Amino acid sequence: MSMPNFQARPVDVNECVRTLVADANIEVIPLKGADEKIHSAPTGTTVTITCSPKFGLERTVQHVASAISQGYQVVPHLAARMVESEQMLRDFIRRIVDLGVTDLYVVGGDADQPLGKFYDAESILLALREFDHGLTRLGVGCYPEGHPKIENEALIESLVRKQEYADYMVSQLCFDAGALVTWLRQVRSRGIVLPVRVGLAAPLKTAKLAELSIKIGVGRSLRFLTKQHGLLGNLVLGRDYAPEQLLIDIGPDLLSSDLDVEGIHLFSFNQIEATVDWQRRIASNY
Template sequence: MTGKDVPALHEAAGAIPPGTRVNVTFLGNEDLDMRVSAAKAVKDAGFIPVPHISARRLASQAQLEEFLDRLQQVGATEHVFAVGGDPATPEGPYDSAYDVIRSGVLQKYGVREVSISGYPEGHPDIPSDVLWDHLEKKTASLADQGLGSVILTQFSFDTDPVIQWIDEVRRRDIDATIRIGTPGPAGIKRLLAFATRFGVGANAMIVKKYGFSLTNLLGTAGPDRFVTELAERLGDGSGDVKLHMYAFGGLKATADWARDFQAKATS
């Protein structure tokens, strides 16, 4: 959710199980009060807030500490998501999420677990070897500091690169929980727009496998096939793998889908 999504959170709350993690983004067009208020709303609703820390958007260590201090005041610092962020040029001293992690600032404000980014299909602007190097450095640094780690991935329409990427993560002896990014039900045009923005594969064969066609962009698509196939393909060596739902079609639509899918799976 974003800082503007508090009303949407309240609308969806009845369909979200207590204790669910809800990420709160760090957007350039939102201010400190909006981010903290959103994290507090998540906490007050009985969920676990996971506020984002956008490294390249931080102008100084003082700004990072002010953000963490405000979050700690509302009980929202145990779980955070450290991400590099969009600006091509850092606005302050942090060039990457790794710089924030190794700063030693997080523990001072009660952080116990840090989510970090994973890219099963690569990143449009970062070479693959750099992505792997930073993933290894970040998980190692968190372990050295006694902090838990979760790898939260970019979304995908295709299980093939996801399974291959999970296998490579484990081959590198990284045993962190992996949460595979999964788009909740959303308009097909909207899904394709996000795929283009984030470099996610969306050719005709891939999207047909996922459950929609590039020749008919009307309507919505959900991740039923993707989630079912992913569960079937995970093996003993996959380790702890869960989902992270991207609410591209809205919080309530995503929460309703997850509730209904789980009900069908257990019936």
């Protein structure tokens, strides 16, 4: 297993928040113009390029190549349901490795029906064991608030199996620090030891964040945020959501080796300039 972004653990919460935010991965959706928007981030930043039914694997590879050529570290997403065959899988891996990629984030994907025999992240991970792919890190998703189509126990059992082949996990969006910590303690008690990259929404206008969060199935967490952190008032006033609040609310647990928070995965929704500005503010304020 490769090492996380920072090896020496911060000694206090503020330092930890600052380090996590500075080293965060920024998720980019390969929409038209995304390769220009990425210029807002300093070269050397790690960006992750998503994979969706709308755009397919080819669009992901194109944006991976563009980002790498501009000096960024890149983690592609691979959606299992978008892989038509084992040959397509091998070709995709060969192309990204030839570009210099060493880290791959494997997900099931949002397509209603798989294009081939691969239907979830586990099926891809098993296939990757059958050839010398050249990747050194593999990530998988996890769901602190559950999945709209999969029972919680099945999710945990799947994660237990996948950790044999993976190096880290990335959590779905969550706005409830208590729910996140409780879930992490639960899965650690079940023997899941993968370090976690906490999925955090970038600083969007609150109304847009509410719309996107409901679409991707984190409505329960959004309702918590509405009640506990004045989201409703922010909606009315048009204020921005403050991502750092979740980290602050986790508090000293951020420093816990038991929870093993490796880093942050920022869902930017392609608002990269605003995301980078927020990172700079955190660096100067904490």
